[in-house]
Amino acid sequence: MRRKRPYLVLLLFCVCAVPLAAGAALSAPPGQERQPAQRLVMLVQSYHKEYVWCQHIENGVRRALRGQNVQLAVQYMDAKRAPDPERLRQKAAQLAALIRAKQPQVVVAADDAAQEYLVVPYLKNHAPPQVIFCGVNATPSRYGFPASNVSGVRERWHFSEGFALLKRIKPNMRTVAVLSDDSESSQYVLSDMDQEGRAAKFALKVLRVERLHTLQQWREAVLREQSRADSLALGTYYTLVDEQTGKVADADQVAAWNSANIRKPSLGFADYSREHGLLCGILESGDEQGYLAGVMAREVLERGVNAGALPLRINRKGLVLLNLKTADRLNILIPYDIIKAAEIVIQ
Secondary structure (H helix, E strand, C coil), rough: CCCHHHHHHHHHHHHHHHHHHHHHHHCCCCCCCCCCCCCEEEEEEECCCCCCCHHHHHHHHCCCCCCCEEEEEECCCCCCCCCHHHHHHHHHHHHHHHHHHHCCCEEECHHHHHHHHHHHHHHHCCCCEEEEEEEEECCCHHCCCCCEEEEEEEEECCCCHHHCCCHHHHCCEEEEEEEEEEEEEHHHHHHHHHHHHHHHHCCEEEEEEEEEEEHHHHHHHHHHHHHHCCCEEEEECCCCEECCCCEEEHHHHHHHHHHHCCCCCCCCCHHCCCCCCEEEEEEEEEHHHHHHHHHHHHHHHCCCCCCHHCCCEEECCEEEEEEHHHHHHHCCCCCCEEEEEEEECCC
16 A cells, blocks of 8 residues: 555645646736737638739728738739629629628728629628728619618719819810720719719710720720720720630730820729820829728727718728820820829829
């Protein structure tokens, strides 16, 4: 019996020590308090990663969330390059399953495709998560926004200010033709332009508004309308289908063709216009859209409020773009006071 006592003492020591060790694990050493868990925000982009508009939206969201203990996960629907409704429905179902699995506190949904295919069927009035939208061209009421867990930022194009800028650059200019693709986003922004024109007279007379489906139709319209109008205003051209291949034409190649063939003053409204050789523009900023949405997401995270309690917002700031290279090519002298006031000057 004496030879068994050391084993008995060791067993009693281990039994007594276990509660002490467990208790020690529950309390962190002084100065090493447990940090709050990192929260997840998911940004769902309607379009693709290489699209400059999506990049600017992401930059704006990140800027608004800076300093927060937040992980931003970004997903893409690729609705411009692959706009087939059935494919988008399948993609939205996959994203809805991913959201259920990852359980983000907030989903930031950018542009109209994300609202139509993801937010309305799967997320609206089904919190969590809370949803903040941005870049939406349709009236929010089309999607039933605001909802109990949904609010956000509507996108506005600066038509009136853009036409006025063209008139300031060339005071003898009287008319403009407006060309765009036939995407759903284009439909919404041109409807806004029509309403804006009814409410107040534009500085230029809009001779024609065309929405084109194919690349070949686009080229024909650009060449034709230059013989009729004093200037061209270009909307979106990211969904033009090449009749020869049946695929969506590369937007940068469309822009290169535009630059080589447009001989009249040209006006843009969207962020990507700065890279596409247009004479001027009052550009709607993707960074502003993302930042305003990010600020709203931050309010949800910090205050714990439902997104639907936050008022809808709309972008206000238009960025003045001037392309002096294009002005030189067209033999147009832009007054210095306009150049001095511009935020984006390409030389």
